[in-house]
Amino acid sequence: MSENGFFARLKKGLDKTRAGLVGGIKRVFAGADVNVEMFEALEESLISADVGVETSMRIVQDMRARAKVEGINEPGVLYTLLKEEMAAIMEAHEVSLDWRCADGPHVMLVAGVNGSGKTTTAGKIAYRLAREKRTVILGAADTFRAAAGEQLAIWAERAGAQLIRHQEGADPGAVAYDTVDAGIARHADNVIIDTAGRLHTKVNLMEELKKVQRVIAKRQPGAPHEVLLVLDATTGQNGLQQARQFTQSLTVTGIILTKLDGTAKGGMAIAIQEQLGIPIKLIGVGEGVEDLQPFDAKMFVAALFD
Numbered sequence: 245m246s247e248n249g250f251f252a253r254l255k256k257g258l259d260k261t262r263a264g265l266v267g268g269i270k271r272v273f274a275g276a277d278v279n280v281e282m283f284e285a286l287e288e289s290l291i292s293a294d295v296g297v298e299t300s301m302r303i304v305q306d307m308r309a310r311a312k313v314e315g316i317n318e319p320g321v322l323y324t325l326l327k328e329e330m331a332a333i334m335e336a337h338e339v340s341l342d343w344r345c346a347d348g349p350h351v352m353l354v355a356g357v358n359g360s361g362k363t364t365t366a367g368k369i370a371y372r373l374a375r376e377k378r379t380v381i382l383g384a385a386d387t388f389r390a391a392a393g394e395q396l397a398i399w400a401e402r403a404g405a406q407l408i409r410h411q412e413g414a415d416p417g418a419v420a421y422d423t424v425d426a427g428i429a430r431h432a433d434n435v436i437i438d439t440a441g442r443l444h445t446k447v448n449l450m451e452e453l454k455k456v457q458r459v460i461a462k463r464q465p466g467a468p469h470e471v472l473l474v475l476d477a478t479t480g481q482n483g484l485q486q487a488r489q490f491t492q493s494l495t496v497t498g499i500i501l502t503k504l505d506g507t508a509k510g511g512m513a514i515a516i517q518e519q520l521g522i523p524i525k526l527i528g529v530g531e532g533v534e535d536l537q538p539f540d541a542k543m544f545v546a547a548l549f550d
């Protein structure tokens with residue numbers, strides 16, 4: 245898709261966030277001068293747009309300090325600074341989406357709670373990589389329901405990727421092992437392992453994921469090269485709590501924020517990167533194969549405010 249096509253799609257996806265977050269902020273800066281009330285109103289509108297209390301307070305503190313030091317008394321000037329500040333928070337991380345490995349397949353593990361969009365995202369990534377003429381193998385390590393494997397099979401077909409799948413209820417670690425094994429044997433470029441967000445056994449989800457991660461490393465030292473945490477943007481601050489739990493157990497290397505279309509909680513993107521220090525690598529703006537795009541902070545802020 246062209247850069248313009250994507251920008252239009254991103255902009256459309258952020259309609260609701262724009263109405264909530266930016267509408268509120270624009271009202272804050274509509275006043276004649278810079279004063280205490282203005283900063284208080286700014287903090288409130290950031291928090292209500294799911295930027296998060298801590299991050300919102302930090303942003304407002306910085307803005308106050310800059311207004312004072314630089315002697316800014318025009319709301320319009322501060323508004324521009326605010327946009328820069330938001331982009332700076334999100335841009336603090338370098339992101340590589342090359343996903344290549346010199347000695348064996350590049351292995352990705354996709355984790356997250358139920359319904360966050362893991363399977364869809366694994367399918368969309370497979371599609372992107374397969375389009376670059378890479379050999380991709382998807383692993384259906386969500387063995388919780390037969391339907392989960394079925395859903396991934398449909399995505400594999402759509403993407404032109406291979407699939408490794410066991411019986412319903414099989415050990416997720418065994419599926420992950422076999423997928424990496426197939427990746428090595430078949431000289432695949434990329435291996436993507438989809439996992440469950442909930443388990444049928446009494447095993448704790450985080451323990452199970454740690455085990456899957458260990459099993460992968462056992463078959464291929466250095467793997468998984470990416471552990472991607474999929475978060476549903478519509479869950480706002482709850483999603484941030486979830487992310488904390490996952491990052492305590494797993495070495496999460498990147499976040500994928502899904503369902504940015506149709507939510508007013510897009511402000512969460514700012515809080516995630518400021519508070520977790522983990523980059524958002526991709527964003528989901530719809531259910532189609534093309535609706536997964538690299539996260540670009542500048543573009544995100546532009547799409548939000550323009």
Ligand SMILES: Nc1nc2c(ncn2[C@@H]2O[C@H](COP(=O)(O)OP(=O)(O)O)[C@@H](O)[C@H]2O)c(=O)[nH]1
Pocket residue numbers: 356357358359360361362363364365441474502503504505506527528529530531535
């Ligand atoms: N609107 C929208 N829906 C999405 C997006 N990503 C996933 N979904 C939908 O969210 C639902 C759950 O996705 P799924 O991949 O099954 O989640 P999983 O349980 O984490 O594997 C499905 O209906 C997907 O089509 C997105 O970026 N935007």
Ligand SMILES: [Mg+2]
Pocket residue numbers: 362363364386392439
């Ligand atoms: Mg799934």
